[in-house]
Amino acid sequence: MSEVNLGDAPFTMTIDGKRVEARPGEMVLAAAKRAGIAIPTLCEHKAVESFGSCRLCMVEVTKAAWKGWKGLMTACLYPAAPDLIIETQSERVLHVRRNVLDLLLARCPDSTLIQRLAAEHGVQQTSFSVREQPDLCILCGLCVRICESAATSAISTVKRGHHREIGTPWGGPPPACIGCLACAHVCPTGHITFEEHGATRAIWGRSFELQRCAECGAPLPITVEQASFLVERQALDASYFSRCESCQRRATAQTFGRLARWQKLGLTQEPDARQEGGKR
Amino acid sequence: MAETAQARFASVEAFLRHAALLKTSPEATQRRVLVCLGTGCMASGAREVAAALERALAALPAERRVALNLCMKKTGCHGFCEKGPLVVLWPEATFYKGVKPKDVPELVERGIVGGEVIERLLYVDPKTGKPVEKYGAIDFYARQTRIAMRNIGLMDPANLDDYLLRDGYQALAKVLAGWSPEQVLKEIEQAKLRGRGGGGFDAGRKWRSCKSAKGTPRYLICNGDEGDPGAFMDRSLMEGDPHGVIEGMAIAAFALETREGTIYVRQEYPLAVEHLERAIADARARGLLGERILGTDFSFDIQIARGGGAFVCGESSALMRSVEGKVGEPRAKYVHATDKGLWDKPTVLNNVETFVNVPRIVEKGAAWYASIGTARSKGTKAFALTGKVKNTGLVEVEMGTSLREIIFGAGGGMLVDGPKGAFKAVQTGGPSGGCLPESLLDLPVDFDSLTDAGSMMGSGGMIVMDHSTCMVDVARYFLSFLTDESCGKCVPCREGLYQMYRILSRIAEGQGTEADLAKIEDLSQAVAVGSLCALGKSGPTPVLSTLRYFRHEYEAHIKEKRCPAGVCKALITYSIDTSACDGCGACLAACASDAITGTPKKGETFQINTLQCDKCGACAAVCKRGAVAIS
Numbered sequence: 027m028s029e030v031n032l033g034d035a036p037f038t039m040t041i042d043g044k045r046v047e048a049r050p051g052e053m054v055l056a057a058a059k060r061a062g063i064a065i066p067t068l069c070e071h072k073a074v075e076s077f078g079s080c081r082l083c084m085v086e087v088t089k090a091a092w093k094g095w096k097g098l099m100t101a102c103l104y105p106a107a108p109d110l111i112i113e114t115q116s117e118r119v120l121h122v123r124r125n126v127l128d129l130l131l132a133r134c135p136d137s138t139l140i141q142r143l144a145a146e147h148g149v150q151q152t153s154f155s156v157r158e159q160p161d162l163c164i165l166c167g168l169c170v171r172i173c174e175s176a177a178t179s180a181i182s183t184v185k186r187g188h189h190r191e192i193g194t195p196w197g198g199p200p201p202a203c204i205g206c207l208a209c210a211h212v213c214p215t216g217h218i219t220f221e222e223h224g225a226t227r228a229i230w231g232r233s234f235e236l237q238r239c240a241e242c243g244a245p246l247p248i249t250v251e252q253a254s255f256l257v258e259r260q261a262l263d264a265s266y267f268s269r270c271e272s273c274q275r276r277a278t279a280q281t282f283g284r285l286a287r288w289q290k291l292g293l294t295q296e297p298d299a300r301q302e303g304g305k306r
Numbered sequence: 307m308a309e310t311a312q313a314r315f316a317s318v319e320a321f322l323r324h325a326a327l328l329k330t331s332p333e334a335t336q337r338r339v340l341v342c343l344g345t346g347c348m349a350s351g352a353r354e355v356a357a358a359l360e361r362a363l364a365a366l367p368a369e370r371r372v373a374l375n376l377c378m379k380k381t382g383c384h385g386f387c388e389k390g391p392l393v394v395l396w397p398e399a400t401f402y403k404g405v406k407p408k409d410v411p412e413l414v415e416r417g418i419v420g421g422e423v424i425e426r427l428l429y430v431d432p433k434t435g436k437p438v439e440k441y442g443a444i445d446f447y448a449r450q451t452r453i454a455m456r457n458i459g460l461m462d463p464a465n466l467d468d469y470l471l472r473d474g475y476q477a478l479a480k481v482l483a484g485w486s487p488e489q490v491l492k493e494i495e496q497a498k499l500r501g502r503g504g505g506g507f508d509a510g511r512k513w514r515s516c517k518s519a520k521g522t523p524r525y526l527i528c529n530g531d532e533g534d535p536g537a538f539m540d541r542s543l544m545e546g547d548p549h550g551v552i553e554g555m556a557i558a559a560f561a562l563e564t565r566e567g568t569i570y571v572r573q574e575y576p577l578a579v580e581h582l583e584r585a586i587a588d589a590r591a592r593g594l595l596g597e598r599i600l601g602t603d604f605s606f607d608i609q610i611a612r613g614g615g616a617f618v619c620g621e622s623s624a625l626m627r628s629v630e631g632k633v634g635e636p637r638a639k640y641v642h643a644t645d646k647g648l649w650d651k652p653t654v655l656n657n658v659e660t661f662v663n664v665p666r667i668v669e670k671g672a673a674w675y676a677s678i679g680t681a682r683s684k685g686t687k688a689f690a691l692t693g694k695v696k697n698t699g700l701v702e703v704e705m706g707t708s709l710r711e712i713i714f715g716a717g718g719g720m721l722v723d724g725p726k727g728a729f730k731a732v733q734t735g736g737p738s739g740g741c742l743p744e745s746l747l748d749l750p751v752d753f754d755s756l757t758d759a760g761s762m763m764g765s766g767g768m769i770v771m772d773h774s775t776c777m778v779d780v781a782r783y784f785l786s787f788l789t790d791e792s793c794g795k796c797v798p799c800r801e802g803l804y805q806m807y808r809i810l811s812r813i814a815e816g817q818g819t820e821a822d823l824a825k826i827e828d829l830s831q832a833v834a835v836g837s838l839c840a841l842g843k844s845g846p847t848p849v850l851s852t853l854r855y856f857r858h859e860y861e862a863h864i865k866e867k868r869c870p871a872g873v874c875k876a877l878i879t880y881s882i883d884t885s886a887c888d889g890c891g892a893c894l895a896a897c898a899s900d901a902i903t904g905t906p907k908k909g910e911t912f913q914i915n916t917l918q919c920d921k922c923g924a925c926a927a928v929c930k931r932g933a934v935a936i937s
Contacts, residue, residue, distance in 0.1 A: 125832035129801035190794030
């Protein structure tokens with residue numbers, strides 16, 4: 027993503043007065059993280075591409091090469107470059123951050139994550155009008171992006187502006203959903219909820235059967251749809267998800283036990299190994 | 307149609323021969339009846355007028371028709387939509403406005419056949435009160451310099467030969483006859499053409515950086531997603547001069563050495579889509595688009611992508627996502643579109659008006675173009691002049707023309723007489739532009755002067771306001787538009803503009819405090835620097851500019867709980883001035899909430915029950931004696 031070809035050699039830049047090493051193609055946020063400099067984020071996750079929507083990771087960038095030009099940039103999307111001077115705590119940065127958190131607190135007053143972050147920035151209570159019937163969704167879009175990259179694009183953002191929300195096709199249960207829970211897992215505020223009872227899992231208004239162990243019948247932590255999706259996408263053996271963890275462990279132990287017995291008898295190979303083949 | 311049936315031009319020479327022949331053909335010297343069929347005139351009944359004219363002209367005896375050497379042309383928008391439907395006789399340039407189908411027989415008999423001037427259909431100059439006959443003598447047109455809109459209204463946009471008669475595709479032929487792509491690039495750079503879509507970025511520089519970026523193919527996009535309420539420059543250009551857009555794009559494509567172009571048009575512009583599709587098909591059929599244009603090695607084609615009408619899709623990165631079939635949301639521009647744009651390939655995106663200027667620059671030279679305008683803004687700019695001025699419509703003037711010249715020259719001055727009708731502010735730059743006060747009327751209009759004054763050029767919206775407009779209400783209106791049109795991706799724009807709207811509403815309702823003013827200023831700064839794209843970054847401009855120039859009005863709302871313009875409902879009361887009331891009873895009939903009491907009788911007067919009154923203003927609107935007072 028870098029603007030100019032920087033080659034492969036690492037280079038240095040300054041973050042909060044500290045010389046920090048960065049690699050070509052890397053974003054400012056990644057370099058800062060590696061150097062142990064904390065920049066708050068809400069819409070960033072290592073499993074998906076940066077999005078730049080929460081604006082919390084804004085930093086003040088000074089470009090020496092551009093006669094000291096200064097600007098506020100999102101660290102998650104701004105490409106690291108040699109000799110950049112980055113300030114993560116300047117007054118302008120903190121001003122935007124405070125306002126963003128104040129606004130999010132008005133949107134999601136019950137989110138403990140937002141409450142904590144806001145308090146860290148001196149915002150104990152929102153100074154804006156609190157949304158009517160607030161929920162915990164901060165619209166970071168992580169769920170949508172993880173569904174796109176790791177699953178089936180079953181959900182999307184819908185509507186515009188203040189009416190924007192995370193939605194499903196025509197507001198109904200999303201037909202493409204495989205119940206993998208990736209969305210719920212990445213949701214930073216716990217807005218996306220699901221339920222699991224016995225061998226069924228419910229999310230987004232849909233109910234999924236969990237894959238069962240072929241040996242003991244116990245439910246696996248994966249839905250039938252998810253199993254077949256992963257088998258197809260990763261080109262796995264169809265029986266890949268057929269045993270639960272303890273049955274798998276037992277089967278492995280039994281195999282080792284058998285092998286040990288035969289080795290004691292001086293045999294190098296299990297006589298019926300070929301019939302056993304095919305399982306992992 | 308005849309022209310599509312004609313053969314492809316096999317070479318540049320064949321094209322030039324045809325164009326030269328056309329100029330000596332009977333068509334070139336025909337008298338023309340130009341009927342405007344732009345969207346505005348169509349809405350006021352131009353289609354019926356055109357049909358009646360067609361019938362009346364066809365009914366003339368054959369030898370008469372031949373002797374008159376007449377043809378009727380359905381043209382694009384003349385820009386003076388307010389006075390439509392418009393009919394212009396050419397070359398004598400007689401300008402008729404407000405023509406109705408019932409006027410057609412007289413128009414044909416006396417006006418066209420008889421050669422008389424029909425006075426009652428002429429435009430009346432509001433300053434002198436006298437009718438004006440000639441197109442060019444009307445202030446609205448006389449004060450304009452038309453480069454981008456040079457062809458609109460004077461030809462049939464659906465007829466390629468008509469475009470050729472106006473020197474169409476000459477610039478493309480000139481380029482193909484021996485220019486190098488580098489030469490075209492240099493020409494545009496030297497002309498200092500800046501993008502007309504809003505940002506005013508140097509077009510030559512944009513083309514240059516796209517060309518030096520890594521990756522192929524390169525893409526060319528024309529942004530026809532004009533979203534500013536009240537602005538219709540680009541629509542008129544696409545409707546009225548589609549070949550001009552195509553030619554400009556083809557020249558750009560030649561410079562960039564790209565084969566693929568896209569015009570992004572909003573679906574709400576059906577006529578623009580229709581005319582562009584037609585023009586593209588015609589140009590292809592004649593060898594002016596497609597494979598091996600005019601027999602040279604240059605190939606280029608254009609497809610049309612239709613937008614759903616989201617304001618944010620006029621933002622270039624959102625537009626590109628929309629073309630790709632994704633949700634139209636902007637993305638950070640730390641990596642420029644010229645490096646990674648459409649499908650992550652180097653892309654040049656310019657707006658319609660920018661492309662239309664290109665053939666003229668090639669034709670007349672960069673030096674000519676650069677001689678027009680101001681030091682840093684060259685050429686002309688089209689504005690959609692609306693609001694409380696006498697002449698509303700499309701005005702194209704040289705860069706550096708003062709606001710006063712536009713509003714009081716071409717615009718003909720303020721619409722309403724008296725103190726209430728006096729000039730108060732002009733809003734430029736569309737919904738996220740700013741309001742400028744009377745003290746800045748002599749500001750020469752260009753990209754930089756408007757930005758310095760706290761507003762912006764935008765795509766060229768210009769709304770004139772008088773003293774019946776409340777600036778708090780104006781800021782609140784634009785904020786409500788932007789709140790709805792924000793895509794909602796980033797927090798400052800989505801939540802920030804909404805909260806600004808809430809604060810403004812409080813002030814307009816008389817619930818505002820001085821702390822609110824400080825709060826909205828503080829938040830405005832955060833939204834302006836913190837937002838992801840230009841929509842959010844410029845979103846606070848209506849608030850900041852009105853605070854800068856009309857702070858006293860905010861203060862009147864807050865401290866005195868008073869709306870000086872008499873607009874904000876919560877802060878005004880209606881009453882009847884008994885000395886002026888003659889008891890006609892018009893207000894009684896107009897009131898929908900039974901708030902007016904009294905008997906309609908000479909000598910009687912009426913009262914308004916303020917508790918019952920819902921402040922709709924209907925009584926004030928119907929009172930002929932101005933007896934309804936607002937305080």
